[in-house]
Amino acid sequence: DAGVIQSPRHEVTEMGQxxxxxxxxxxxxxxxxxxRQTMMRGLExxxxxxxxxxxxxxxxxxxxxxAKMPNASFSTLKIQPSEPRDSAVYFCASSPRRGQPQxxxxxxxxxxx
Amino acid sequence: QQQVKQSPQSLIVQxxxxxxxxxxxxxxxxxxxxxxxxxxxxxxxxxxxxxxxxSEKKEGxxxxxxxxxxxxxxxxxxxxxxxxxxxxxCAASTELTGGGNxxxxxxxxxLKVEL
Numbered sequence: 001d002a003g004v005i006q007s008p009r010h011e012v013t014e015m016g017q018x019x020x021x022x023x024x025x026x027x028x029x030x031x032x033x034x035x036r037q038t039m040m041r042g043l044e045x046x047x048x049x050x051x052x053x054x055x056x057x058x059x060x061x062x063x064x065x066x067a068k069m070p071n072a073s074f075s076t077l078k079i080q081p082s083e084p085r086d087s088a089v090y091f092c093a094s095s096p097r098r099g100q101p102q103x104x105x106x107x108x109x110x111x112x113x
Numbered sequence: 114q115q116q117v118k119q120s121p122q123s124l125i126v127q128x129x130x131x132x133x134x135x136x137x138x139x140x141x142x143x144x145x146x147x148x149x150x151x152x153x154x155x156x157x158x159x160x161x162x163x164x165x166x167x168s169e170k171k172e173g174x175x176x177x178x179x180x181x182x183x184x185x186x187x188x189x190x191x192x193x194x195x196x197x198x199x200x201x202x203c204a205a206s207t208e209l210t211g212g213g214n215x216x217x218x219x220x221x222x223x224l225k226v227e228l
Contacts, residue, residue, distance in 0.1 A: 004156070043157070043202065043218040056215075091156050098208065101147060102216060104156030 002026070004105035006092050012111045018080040021108045023092030024073055033102060034067055034077050035091040043091070049075065082112045117205050119219030126226050132190040134222045136203035139184065145206035145214060148177065148188050151221075152199050160201070161188070193226045200224070 005024040013019055025032045034046040047057040052069045060067070064083070069075040079086055089109050093102040118137045126132045136146075145164055149157035163170045163177040163186065170177045176189040190197055200221045206214040 042220050043216075045215060048215075093156075095214070098214070101159045101162065102214070104149075104158065106154065106156045 004092055004094055004103055006090075006105035006108050008108060009106065010109045010111075012113065013082060014113050015083055016081045017112075018078065019082045019086075019110060019112075021077040021090050021092075021110070023075045023077070023105060025075070025092070025094030026096075026103055027073065029094035029096045029103075031095045031097070031102075032069060032075050033093040033095075034075070035093065035104075037089045037091060037107070038087075046077070084112045086110065087112050117203060117217050117219045119203050119222060121222060122220070123223040124225070126190075126193045126224065128193065128195060128226055128228050130193050130226075132188075132193045132197065132224055132226070134188045134201055134203070134224070135185065136187065136205075136219050137183075137185045138205050138217075140205070140207070140217075141184070142207050143205035143217075144208065146177070146179065146186050147204050147206070147216070148175075149202045149204060149218075150199050151202065157202055190224075193224075195226045195228060198225050 007022045030051055033048040035043050037043045046059045047067045049069045067077045089107045091104050091107045093104045095102045120135050147162035148160045150160045151157045161172050161175045163179050165181050168179050174191045179186045200223050202221050203219040204216045206216050
């Protein structure tokens with residue numbers, strides 16, 4: 001079975017550019033989560049969706065960050081404009097229903113120069 | 114209230130030894146306690162999990178011990194192997210308003226198992 005698929009795996013771009021990260025959750029999973037991992041702050045929940053609807057975006061650091069889920073098989077996390085402090089590994093995770101474990105993708109390593 | 118404290122930050126164990134990682138939490142609303150294993154370049158993968166109505170759960174070489182009154186839980190890896198070398202994260206979960214679970218992660222423990 002295919003797991004959570006994220007693209008790109010690595011992204012290097014210059015400050016001020018728009019960055020779009022993509023995620024394909026496991027088929028049939030109702031919940032989708034976006035996390036950010038840094039050395040300083042560890043793993044942080046940014047936003048999560050239930051049945052394609054954003055439920056809680058309180059972890060999104062700034063208005064420069066936005067996330068969408070246009071259908072059950074695709075989600076994007078966008079940063080515009082990007083800044084060097086956004087450099088991190090961004091993970092997408094999905095879970096089938098309430099109370100079930102979250103399954104993580106392999107992440108996108110983002111470097112903003 | 115949402116913090117999960119994890120120790121040690123790093124751990125070196127000889128092959129065949131026991132690896133022990135500890136976590137403590139404050140929020141009594143947490144109702145699910147998973148451990149994740151992460152290899153370099155990979156996402157965290159669920160290793161084992163426990164709910165607070167159980168004091169211990171064992172799966173193969175991995176055991177979670179849970180002390181509800183002390184608000185502590187720990188991961189024991191028996192007969193540690195070099196392939197167990199990875200970063201381990203404890204987490205605690207509360208149910209989100211819209212359903213699903215919010216995972217609050219510990220800071221991670223880098224385990225190295227030496228031959």
